Amino acid sequence: MVAHTTSTKNLSVTLRVWRQPAADQPGRFVEYAARDLNPNMSFLEMLDVVNDALEAKGEDPIAFAHDCREGICGTCSLVINGKPHGPHKGIASCQTYMRSFADGDVIVVEPYRAKPFPVIKDLISDRSAFDAIQQAGGFITVRSGSACDANAIPVPKDEADLAMDAAQCIGCGACVAACKNASAMLFVSAKVGHLGLLPQGQAERDSRVLAMVSKMDELGFGNCTNQYECSAACPKLISHDFIARMNRDYISASFRQAFKPKSNASGGGA
């Protein structure tokens, strides 16, 4: 069943794709013709079709990252015509459809280019730096089975909603790819904002923001210079207001950390 669309005429495009066999080898652009495409095809399905033809000929298919294909897992990470996740606002690469392109278009497809995200192969880059930032502090410490009744901690609806806005981050890294400084501030501030807005997140609020920012700097992400390319590229439209909120959190946490009285308890006991 074909959906009713504004254009049902098939189209042909030329792809100019970044091919790089491995991290330590040089890459280059290679052109591929993609013909007679249904406009209701997703961009990734178009790449599937191109790849099936390459495989049938025994040629190495174009490596690209993808999984859920419904915009939630954060795996897909194409830079299409210079824009992370392509031409449309608020969607991931996998939700880009061929109806967004015109017959005869030349489409340039590249991987993310940022120092902390080295290219592994073709269009796939290594985003494990994001996991490292999470591991440094992106959590609330709760052992399994030690939680109190969920309704014992009321959360005002407005704050829960705002926390959810931040929590929607899919960890795709488009914010870094879009930023001329390769800054991860939007990603980090989304997690700091999500957990810091909730009453459950208060105990570790200071240590969290300090640890995550410190890890972010250590991994080579750049600084924020308030251009907001990050939020423009974000497939979940996460607001750069969270960056401002994180900066406030970071400054007050730094002061509190410096002047906080320290307990000299040494543990032990009978």
Add this chain to the structure above:
Amino acid sequence: MAILDSKIPSGPLADKWRKHKIDIKLVNPANKRKYHVVVVGAGLAGASAAASLADLGYQVTCIVFHDSPRRAHSIAAQGGINAAKNYQNDGDSVYRLFYDTIKGGDYRAREANVHRLAEVSVNIIDQCAALGVPFAREYGGLLANRSFGGAQVSRTFYARGQTGQQLLLGAYSSLSRCVGQGTVKLVTQHEMSDLVVVDGQAKGVITRDLVTGKLHRFAADAVILGTGGYGNVFNLSTYARGSNVTASWRAYKRGACFANPCFTQIHPTCIPVSGDYQSKLTLMSESLRNDGRIWVPKNKADVKKAPADIPEADRDYFLERIYPSFGNLAPRDVASRAAKRMCDEGRGVGETGLGVYLDFAEAIQRYGKQAAARANLHDVSAAKILELGEAAVAERYGNLFDIYKEITDESAYKQPMRIYPAVHYTMGGLWVDYNLMSNVPGLFVLGEANFSDHGANRLGASALMQGLADGFFVVPYTIGDYLASQKPGSRPSADRAEFAAAEANVDGLVKKLMAIKGKEPVAYYHKKLGKIMWNQCGMARTKEGLTQGIAEIQALKKEFWSNVNVPGSAENMNQALEKALRVADFIELGELMCRDALTREESCGGHFREEYQHPDGECLRDDVNFAHVAAWEFQGEDQVPLRNIEPLNYETVKMSVRSYK
């Protein structure tokens, strides 16, 4: 012949889990750090298990094929998670959740496991709220609920239409904490390619590094699989493209029984197929059935008309008509089959006639009028009501409407969605006992990868519940019972012959695939397999069709192994090879599913055999001959597997005709 001892504790149903926790053995804290547990997968089940075990003091290695544990497909679950909190004061209880789940599964699940699931469901919500999962709230700050199929209470907790994402990120945050603290070793981009069995017990895994192509050995005192379901055997499904059966299938080939493989869930509300190139079917959450009304035209002549041109009197709201007490919230298997029947009658809509309408016009009007009343607006224009109503619907389901728009280029605010059933979940999986241990001692299986809790049909919002129940609250207890029987420090070395043999087995498979150099890409075979499975082992099955399906799959397997083309090298990242290894396993699984469906000569839940139905088209179960679990045991390549049986003894609930009328 495998020994299938379910190890269900004795005593009254409601006391079994409490009693079992007292009876099973413990490992003392100083010894816990001497045991090494390998967890494969980091979805809800894997991540929650890895973190919980690490916090207990075990050494844990967590292996995932994704580049990050946050990519696991639990992330895509939309609607919600059930729990018997009874926060709504609407008559919910542990027993009612248990009963709904047993009935929802058409009396083919284990009573004791399901009751335990309902008991721990309440702890899951507490745990996740404490982890900072931003569940939907009421204005007073307390947790909100909504309704899901197969239940007459509101017990589903949710975070907009992204509940799976938020729960997974909660479990991932716990796992990340443990990785950061050094208590879990995280291994990404490694596919589990074989299970290592030493002296009859699971003692490690072989993985293939997807970036370098190198094979690795991991020795362990116990192995946990949380590797998800196998719906991608159908090629087109709501699963992520990477979801696969390989870990479970290699365990099956090492002796673990595969239980009820034919129990597949077809979800009624998915966006219909649009073309041959299609790689993925997208779900429209069951939560939409809280407000959306499903209908087809009463008259065949109207199917090509625009929905707005079909007057109310000529519409058939068939779920409301056939199942008045559950209406649009009839369970998934029931709703899917009803939609199929309407389309088979020639009343389906859209170009191919494989679609039904999911209509929000009534909800938009209702919410619009409510909002106008709340805002104290009088003499409101119809346009204003529409505007307010659309805003209210957007608040509830906006992201789903957006997805629908992106895929179909249509606005579901202005015209009804068109939906059709699609493969969504698999209830079958590796056989496990009450401790979630397979018949291979030391191999534990959690979440969708096991078979135990959903019988022949899973109710909506119960998959997230089961994944987290298994990982947070079941396996941390039950694994101790097994490990206490293993001497601390007795873990076999990865240099042993069993590891070398398993590694050689994987290496052989890879070399064989690379050497074929045939004419067709892997996707060609996956599509072919999917078509066979959908036609012969899909929503309606027959003896003839399944027999033919087995023959077709056997022929497909021969063709695959002689004519597939896997280009490139096995010594670096090779996505074609990854797919080929997975599809090879799917082909074999497909045959087993057909065999299971063929031998189960009854209809139950998602398994519908046309020969066994009531006059009104509902499932005709055979409790005399088939009130059992069929657990298939591998007998060698191309040999017919052995069908073992675990009888299902219902001590509390009476097996009865499952009715939602």
